[in-house]
Amino acid sequence: MTETAFTPRVFSGIKPSGGLQLGNYLGAIKRFVGMQGEMETVYCVVDLHAITVWQDPAELASATREVAAGYLAAGLDPTKSILFNQSQVSAHAELGWIFNCVARVGWMNRMTQFKDKAGANAEKVSLGLYAYPSLMAADILLYHATHVPVGEDQKQHVELTRDIAAKFNHDYKQDFFPITEPVTEGPATRIMNLRDGTKKMSKSGESDMERINMTDKAEVIAKKFKKAKTDPEPLPETVEGLAGRPEARNLVDIYAALNDTTPEAVIAEYAGAGWGRFKPALADLAVAKLSPIADEMARLMDDPAEIDRVLADGSARAREIANPILQKTYDIVGLLRS
Numbered sequence: 001m002t003e004t005a006f007t008p009r010v011f012s013g014i015k016p017s018g019g020l021q022l023g024n025y026l027g028a029i030k031r032f033v034g035m036q037g038e039m040e041t042v043y044c045v046v047d048l049h050a051i052t053v054w055q056d057p058a059e060l061a062s063a064t065r066e067v068a069a070g071y072l073a074a075g076l077d078p079t080k081s082i083l084f085n086q087s088q089v090s091a092h093a094e095l096g097w098i099f100n101c102v103a104r105v106g107w108m109n110r111m112t113q114f115k116d117k118a119g120a121n122a123e124k125v126s127l128g129l130y131a132y133p134s135l136m137a138a139d140i141l142l143y144h145a146t147h148v149p150v151g152e153d154q155k156q157h158v159e160l161t162r163d164i165a166a167k168f169n170h171d172y173k174q175d176f177f178p179i180t181e182p183v184t185e186g187p188a189t190r191i192m193n194l195r196d197g198t199k200k201m202s203k204s205g206e207s208d209m210e211r212i213n214m215t216d217k218a219e220v221i222a223k224k225f226k227k228a229k230t231d232p233e234p235l236p237e238t239v240e241g242l243a244g245r246p247e248a249r250n251l252v253d254i255y256a257a258l259n260d261t262t263p264e265a266v267i268a269e270y271a272g273a274g275w276g277r278f279k280p281a282l283a284d285l286a287v288a289k290l291s292p293i294a295d296e297m298a299r300l301m302d303d304p305a306e307i308d309r310v311l312a313d314g315s316a317r318a319r320e321i322a323n324p325i326l327q328k329t330y331d332i333v334g335l336l337r338s
Helices: 022-034 057-073 092-101 107-110 112-121 127-141 152-171 220-227 246-258 262-271 275-299 304-333
Strands: 009-013 038-046 082-085 147-149 181-183
Touching: 009 022, 009 127, 022 057, 022 147, 022 181, 022 275, 038 057, 038 112, 038 304, 057 082, 057 275, 057 304, 082 107, 082 304, 092 127, 092 152, 092 304, 107 127, 107 304, 112 127, 112 152, 127 152, 220 275, 246 262, 246 275, 262 275
Parallel strands: 009 038, 009 147, 038 082, 147 181
Antiparallel strands: none
16 A cells, blocks of 8 residues: 555544533633644534434534534634534445444444443443444544544544554555544643542533533632632642642643643642632633633524524535545445446
């Protein structure tokens, strides 16, 4: 096989279930916006992934618009990036089936997120929940994406994508799909729960005080950070001093990510400070950074036709890239079209 030079291109997506929270913003959307201009950027609302578990249809449509609003409110420019929802580009599902036939059952059995989500009810969950990593691989490789910004908990899925690409290329003796690189830089690629620093911040947590919703008003954001769980010790002199202090580490990481700096710089500024000084400073910073996004999301959600227009335009542009890659895949596999 001759080695192919692939156009540098970013792909990533967010699932529209529950509602956007700070982890989505710092771990994903903020990074997506920052990558605009560095290379081609394709961003998606992965609504087909959402239905691996039951979704109320009206709520799913609204949640899809909310994620799109979050992208736009955070600064994603739909003239610089492609923004669309997955179900409007049918090639995702078509390539997903081909990759179902490339991926091995043993690979799927190693996916830790399925085990976490299925729990003791693995025999009762949908086949889609079991197989969705191969659809995720299709999402990425349908655009010949060379880079995928992900959190640490999603890195295994990019590794599976690489395995599927490598097996397809080997089986068909074609250097057709790129071996995608995960991008995991940043101080807060995994945002933790404000009430338990050992658990990831989640849209489905029991208490609303556990998370910062991207639709929260300024006073709510401030209250949640001021009441966030901490420990009795002041901030240490070095970042190494945060070891074994998950709540402290989480708040320092959040501050660093919001302020476009590093945990080391935060510690240098607040070394020895008590929580009575640090948490109000974090609350003020969060309000300054997040409130404008919440306000713009509210404005956009009041104009769903504008969101739908952006998604329709993005879907058309996505199909221009995706459809030729799908058709070439069909040719390689030997699928006959009249």
